[in-house]
Amino acid sequence: MATMLKENSTFMSLLATSGLWLTAMFTPGWTIIPVSIGNTSRIFDIQISLIYYRVCYGKNCVSGLAKNMIETSEIKEAWTELQFEGFAAVALCLVCCALVKRADRWSCDIKSKALCVIILSAIAVLAKITLILRFNEHMKPLLLKYVTMNGKFAVNSSYSEHNLVELKNSYSVVIAGIGCLTGAFGWILSIVYYSSLKRITQTNDV
Known part of the structure; x- marks a missing residue:
């Protein structure tokens, strides 16, 4: 019973992690850039997710794929890498969920599967943390510079040094961070689960 509880707890934790990470990837809150001209009130917001972007003029919004917004190869390459890291982390978590929940139905040793869960979940969490750090330290400054220098989002005006461009709170990063927690x-629970299986194996061998 105790082992089953640890198994279910590990499964639910990793499943919740996958859900949070997937939600974070598709919500346009990784970077929110309010733009106004001079001392006037804000004209529009540029909201960016890892998959698409959204430009909102008041209540009216236009969306598109992120790769269509960016014209610089440096940002495109970095963006592709971040997307790959994000989907890979989610995929690893889902594999861990499958290994935990279906372990007793497959021929391979259950303890070996639990050990795989420990390794894969650690890789997934580290990959997501790396993604968040890379986005905040490298991608955000590039996006801010790109938006400031590029006039494609301007409303009847071109960009200049008088434009007020700043970043708002990135709620998608917060969601991804909660997913990392x-x-x-889940990684700690997987270690506890593995230890429990190991003790059971040792008891049965005696």
């Missing part, structure tokens, strides 16, 4: 918790 639940993922780390």
Whole structure:
């Protein structure tokens, strides 16, 4: 019963992590750039996710794929890498969920599967943390510079040094960060689960 509880707890934690990470990837809150001209009130917001972007003029918004917004190869390459890291982390978590929940139905040793869960969940969490750090330290400054220098989003005006461009709170990063916490918790639970299976194996061998 105790082992089953640990198994279910590990499964639920890793499943929640996958859900949070997937939600974070598709919500346009990784970077929110309010733009106004001079001292006037804000004219529009540029909201960016890892998959698409949204430009909102008041209540009216236009969306598109992120790769269509960016014209610089440096940003495109970095963006592709971040997308790959994001989907890979989610995929690893889902594989861990499958290994935990279906372990007793496959021929391979259950303990070996639990060990795989420990390794894969650790890789997934580290990959997501790396993604968040890379986005905040490298991608955000590039996006801000690109938007400031590029006039494609301007409203009847071209960009200049008088434009007020700043970053708002990135709520998608917060969601991804919470996912990292639940993922780390799931990793700890997977270690506890593995230890429990190991003790059971040792008891049965005696």
